[in-house]
Amino acid sequence: MEKINKLIKSFRDKGLKITPQRLAIFKILENNNSHPSAEQIYHNLKRGYPTISLATVYKTLEILEEMGEVKLLKINYDRKRYDPDCSPHHHLICVGCRKIVDIFEDYSNALKVPSQIKDEFTITDFRVEFFGLCKKCKNKRKFKEK
Amino acid sequence: MEKINKLIKSFRDKGLKITPQRLAIFKILENNNSHPSAEQIYHNLKRGYPTISLATVYKTLEILEEMGEVKLLKINYDRKRYDPDCSPHHHLICVGCRKIVDIFEDYSNALKVPSQIKDEFTITDFRVEFFGLCKKCKNKRKFKEK
DNA sequence: TTGAGTGCAAAAGCTTTGCATTCGT
DNA sequence: ACGAATGCAAAGCTTTTGCACTCAA
Numbered sequence: 570m571e572k573i574n575k576l577i578k579s580f581r582d583k584g585l586k587i588t589p590q591r592l593a594i595f596k597i598l599e600n601n602n603s604h605p606s607a608e609q610i611y612h613n614l615k616r617g618y619p620t621i622s623l624a625t626v627y628k629t630l631e632i633l634e635e636m637g638e639v640k641l642l643k644i645n646y647d648r649k650r651y652d653p654d655c656s657p658h659h660h661l662i663c664v665g666c667r668k669i670v671d672i673f674e675d676y677s678n679a680l681k682v683p684s685q686i687k688d689e690f691t692i693t694d695f696r697v698e699f700f701g702l703c704k705k706c707k708n709k710r711k712f713k714e715k
Numbered sequence: 716m717e718k719i720n721k722l723i724k725s726f727r728d729k730g731l732k733i734t735p736q737r738l739a740i741f742k743i744l745e746n747n748n749s750h751p752s753a754e755q756i757y758h759n760l761k762r763g764y765p766t767i768s769l770a771t772v773y774k775t776l777e778i779l780e781e782m783g784e785v786k787l788l789k790i791n792y793d794r795k796r797y798d799p800d801c802s803p804h805h806h807l808i809c810v811g812c813r814k815i816v817d818i819f820e821d822y823s824n825a826l827k828v829p830s831q832i833k834d835e836f837t838i839t840d841f842r843v844e845f846f847g848l849c850k851k852c853k854n855k856r857k858f859k860e861k
Numbered sequence: 862t863t864g865a866g867t868g869c870a871a872a873a874g875c876t877t878t879g880c881a882t883t884c885g886t
Numbered sequence: 887a888c889g890a891a892t893g894c895a896a897a898g899c900t901t902t903t904g905c906a907c908t909c910a911a
Binding site for chain 4: 727732733734752753754769770773774777
Binding site: 570598599600601602603604605606607608610630633634637638639640641642643648649650651652653654655660661663664669670671672673674676679680681682683686689690691692693694695696697698699700701702703704707 | 716744745746747748749750751752753754756776779780783784785786787788789794795796797798799800801806807809810815816817818819820822825826827828829832835836837838839840841842843844845846847848849850853
């Protein structure tokens with residue numbers, strides 16, 4: 570996320586307004602590495618804005634996401650997807666049609682984790698997900714909604 | 716997923732019964748690399764079992780998941796999580812308390828994609844997710860539900 | 862026979878939407 | 887002043903649950 574001043578400018582440039590609620594959301598997100606949910610942000614805001622609604626939080630986050638100012642840590646598979654192949658492999662997701670293809674490559678030696686983190690965590694598994702566009706979707710204008 | 720015969724045995728060994736519906740689900744999943752959703756499986760089954768219910772599909776898939784016979788391609792973050800840090804980095808998720816920590820490592824040169832896939836897709840992004848347990852959770856018996 | 866599974870409908874949980882009111886510019 | 891944002895409540899969707907009935911073993 571950009572610095573708040575820049576963010577404010579980006580919003581205004583788009584004709585979006587800066588409200589106290591939005592500003593408060595910006596501040597909560599600034600230098601925040603706790604990967605909060607909308608609910609958590611909402612909770613935090615309640616102190617200063619007892620009347621704020623979850624809907625407002627979601628709406629603002631949606632704008633930030635569209636602007637590329639926050640990243641969603643949950644992939645827009647519309648719903649749960651099940652993979653009967655439990656051998657170690659990874660996936661490439663077409664962000665256009667949501668097709669998922671398997672990638673059978675062993676990355677286990679390629680992915681070094683900082684030793685500081687290794688000390689704190691016991692890592693049991695990992696997954697790599699690639700995102701892109703298949704040929705068909707590359708030639709489309711519009712992708713699936715959502 | 717194991718071969719169907721083995722799967723049947725695993726189910727019976729656990730006191731779980733083999734019903735036509737379950738068998739049909741097994742068959743749909745066998746050698747299936749389309750990463751289907753419960754809905755899609757349900758849809759497929761409708762032909763042969765017009766009365767089958769989505770609930771049955773979900774329930775069977777849950778068992779398969781618990782048995783490690785299928786893998787879920789959607790992470791159990793309980794809800795959306797937002798990351799204001801859009802610089803390229805990756806995540807480690809503690810499967811006990813769901814804490815998410817950042818991993819700042821550049822894996823872009825480490826992750827080779829089969830050329831056959833590179834021909835078919837334009838890859839725009841990727842993410843690496845590690846799973847494990849933090850020290851606290853390692854010493855716990857029970858983790859967060861779900 | 863009997864405990865497990867099915868299928869229906871209802872509930873649950875997260876997220877989005879509609880709308881009247883309020884507010885930023 | 888006027889379009890945008892807010893906050894509430896309702897709706898939407900996916901997934902789960904409860905329960906009477908049915909069925910596999």
